[in-house]
Amino acid sequence: MLEPLGIPADAEALYVVLAALEDTSPEELAVRTSLSAHQVGTHLDTLADLGLAVALGRGRWKALPLTDVVKGLKARRVAEIEAAAIAADTLHNQILAASHSTEDDVQVFVGQTSYAEYTRLCNETVDEICLFDKPPYVGGPSMLSIEELREQSGEWRALERGVSQRSVYHPGFDPERLKEMALFAQVGEKSRTAPVPMKLVLFDAKIAWIPSMPSYMPGHERRASFVRHPLIVESLVWLFNAVWDTAIPITAGTYLNGDPRRQMLISLMMSGSTDDAIANQLGINVRSVRRWIAELMDELGVTTRLQLGAALVRADSMRNP
Structure with a gap:
């Protein structure tokens, strides 16, 4: 025994x-x-x-x-x-x-070669793309139409063929970027907001794309490192998940679909964020936050924030039975 x-x-x-x-x-x-x-x-x-x-x-x-x-x-x-x-x-x-051979563990690509390699990785991703996004951004107008996104965005095409995508966006969004985020949410992207330390994209938890932040400044040529070493990528996956777990969800919402910034306001408000925190996240002043909340209360016919929260939940559930 x-x-x-x-x-x-x-x-x-x-x-x-x-x-x-x-x-x-x-x-x-x-x-x-x-x-x-x-x-x-x-x-x-x-x-x-x-x-x-x-x-x-x-x-x-x-x-x-x-x-x-x-x-x-x-x-x-x-x-x-x-x-x-x-x-x-x-x-x-x-x-x-x-x-493990270290020959291809880290490769550096410059200019259009970097974009072409990034697009190739998006096209070859099978399960999931995870990314940190923060300023600075490439200059020029944002891509707002679905046709432009389908043509120029590897992440968009990956979402359309069923690849999962989780994104953490650094606080502070201009209206154009919010509209683009709303389009990605409609095609299946799961997004949250939190301070992120860098730009980063992970492909199937096997390859990491790490762009040079200074290369996004005016007059600089784009540079990025592609990392394949399993132990380094493992650490970056752990970092992403740690930030994701504490980030605030951005609800795509069906209420006020035409105004992505208001969707973000509702998401932050429903998560319990203070007016100051909402202002910092949206890159506006506190007076604007309070004015938008007051307008929402008037539109929904409520007089307190508690009633506003209940009304928003009710409005969204009626549109998503």
Whole structure:
């Protein structure tokens, strides 16, 4: 019964006899069990090593409580297994590092080559694209039509063919970018807002695209690094998920679909953000936030923010039965 804990069957049988006695000698145990003196001595040593028996002196032996000993053995075995798992993980990483070719771990692309490589990765993504987005942005007008997005955005085409996309947008959105975000939400993008440390795109948790932030400034040529080293990408995936888990969801919402900034206001307000926090997120002043909230209250015929929250929930549920 105790063999899974490393206690041999013969030693267990001897323990059963020993436990029924106050204390005894090896000779008496040999008589009671029909074992040889040598066999008894060997099993007593095994029981002592396992903490199941103790020598009292003058050739006498005594059994120790089984329950306490088994709990100790179990704890020791669990600790050994955990240590083995850690050692195996360390060995795996060492083997991975030794066998992995570093030739293509990090590649740097410049200008149109960077855009072409990025587009290729979007087109080859199978499961999920994850991205951090923050200023600075490329100059020029935003792409607002679905036709332009389908033609020029690799992420849009990936969404249309069923690839999942999670995006965390840095606070502060101009109206044009909000409209573009609303279009992406309609085609399936899941978006949240939180301060992000960098621009970053992860393709299927296997490749990371890290652009040079200064290269987005006027007069600079676009540069980006494409990272494939599994341990580096693993760390970047962990960073993305840590930020995602604490970010504020941006609701696509059906109420006031024509005004993406108001959708963002509603999303932040429903998440419990203060007026100051909403103003910072939207890049406007607090007076504008309060004016928009007052306009919403008038439109929905409510007089308190609590009533406003209930009315917004009711309005959205009526449009999404």
